[in-house]
Amino acid sequence: SQQGEEDPQALSIQEGENATMNCSYKTSINNLQWYRQNSGRGLVHLILIRSNEREKHSGRLRVTLDTSKKSSSLLITASRAADTASYFCATDDDYKLSFGAGTTVTVRA
Amino acid sequence: DAGVIQSPRHEVTEMGQEVTLRCKPISGHNSLFWYRQTMMRGLELLIYFNNNVPIDDSGMPEDRFSAKMPNASFSTLKIQPSEPRDSAVYFCASSSPTGTGEKLLFGSGTQLSVL
Numbered sequence: 001s002q003q004g005e006e007d008p009q010a011l012s013i014q015e016g017e018n019a020t021m022n023c024s025y026k027t028s029i030n031n032l033q034w035y036r037q038n039s040g041r042g043l044v045h046l047i048l049i050r051s052n053e054r055e056k057h058s059g060r061l062r063v064t065l066d067t068s069k070k071s072s073s074l075l076i077t078a079s080r081a082a083d084t085a086s087y088f089c090a091t092d093d094d095y096k097l098s099f100g101a102g103t104t105v106t107v108r109a
Numbered sequence: 110d111a112g113v114i115q116s117p118r119h120e121v122t123e124m125g126q127e128v129t130l131r132c133k134p135i136s137g138h139n140s141l142f143w144y145r146q147t148m149m150r151g152l153e154l155l156i157y158f159n160n161n162v163p164i165d166d167s168g169m170p171e172d173r174f175s176a177k178m179p180n181a182s183f184s185t186l187k188i189q190p191s192e193p194r195d196s197a198v199y200f201c202a203s204s205s206p207t208g209t210g211e212k213l214l215f216g217s218g219t220q221l222s223v224l
Contacts, residue, residue, distance in 0.1 A: 033212060042113075042200055042215030043152075088152070096142070096165065097213060099152040 004032075004089040004100030012106045019076040021103040023089030024069075032065055033090045033097065034074050043088065046074075079107045115201050115216035123224050127189040130219045132201030133182055142213065143176055143186050144200040152200075158184065191223045 007022045023032070031050045035043040049056045049065045049072065056063045062075040076083055086104045090097040114133040122128055134141050143155040156166045161178045169176070173192070178184040188195055198220050202213040 042217045043202075043213070045212040045214070048212055095140070095159070096154055096157055098154070099144075101151045 004091050004098065006087070006089055006100045006103040008103060009101070010104045010106070012108065013079055014108050015079060015081055017079055019079050019083070019105050019107070021074050021087055021105070023072045023074070023100055025072075025089075025091045026070065027091075027093075028067075029091045031092055032063075032072050033092075034061075034063060034072075035088045035090060035099070037086045037088065037102070039085075046087075076105070079105075081107050081109050083107050113201055113203055113214055113216035115199075115219050117219060118217065119220045119222075121222045121224065122191055124192055125190045126223075127187065128191045128195075128221060128223075130186040130199050130201075130221070132184045132186070132216060134184070134201070134203030135205075135214055136182065138203035138205045138214075139181070140204045141178060141184050142202045142204075143184070144202065144215075146198045146200060146218070147196075155186070155199075188221075191221075193223045196221055196223050 004023045004025045013019050029051055031048050033048045034046045036046055037043045047058045047063050049063050060077045065072045084107045086102040088099045088102045090099045116131045139160050141158040144152050145155055146152045155168045156176045157164050158178045174188055176186045198218045200215050200218045202215045204211050204213050
C-alpha cells in the first residue's frame with residue numbers, strides 16, 4: 001500500500017528556477033527517503049532523513065521533515081534540464097519501503 | 110560494483126506462457142526486494158528476502174507468481190501462466206541494512222508485456 005502521497009502530481013519549471021514538492025504520510029516513521037526515476041530507468045536514492053532530523057542538504061537538494069504534520073518537502077535549487085524526472089518519497093515500515101505515486105518534474109531549457 | 114543487474118531488459122510474451130525474470134543483487138547485500146510498477150498502482154512491493162529467505166510475500170498477487178533466491182547472488186521471479194494484466198515494469202532492489210528501512214539500490218527493471 002502507498003503510504004506517502006506526493007504533491008503536486010506534475011510540475012513544469014524553467015531552467016534555473018527552484019522546484020518544490022511535498023510528501024504526506026499516514027503513520028509514524030523511522031526515516032523518510034526521496035528517490036529519482038528517469039524515464040525508462042530504475043529508481044535512484046537521493047537522500048534519507050531520519051525522524052529525529054528536521055532538515056538535510058545534499059548538493060542542490062534540501063529536504064525537510066515535519067513529523068508533527070507527517071509531511072516532508074524536497075527542494076531542488078537552480079534546476080537543470082537533467083533534473084527532469086519523477087521524484088518519489090518512501091517511508092519505512094519496519095524493513096520495507098512504501099513509495100508514493102511520485103511527482104513528475106519537467107525542466108524547460 | 111556493476112550495481113543490481115536484471116535480465117531480460119524487455120520481455121514480450123503471449124498470454125499463458127511462463128515468464129522468468131532474473132536479478133543479481135549487489136555483492137554483500139543481504140536484503141533483496143522485488144517491486145512492480147504500473148501507472149495505475151504505482152510501485153508495489155511483491156516480496157522481500159533476507160539472507161536468501163523469503164520474509165514477506167504478502168504482496169505477491171496470486172499463486173501464479175513465485176520467487177526464489179537459491180543463493181546470495183541470484184533471485185528469480187516467475188509468472189506462470191502469464192496474463193495481460195501482469196504487464197508492468199518489474200524492479201529488483203537490494204540493500205545492506207544496518208537499521209530499519211535503509212536505502213535501496215534498484216536495477217534497471219524488466220519491462221514485461223503480455224499480449
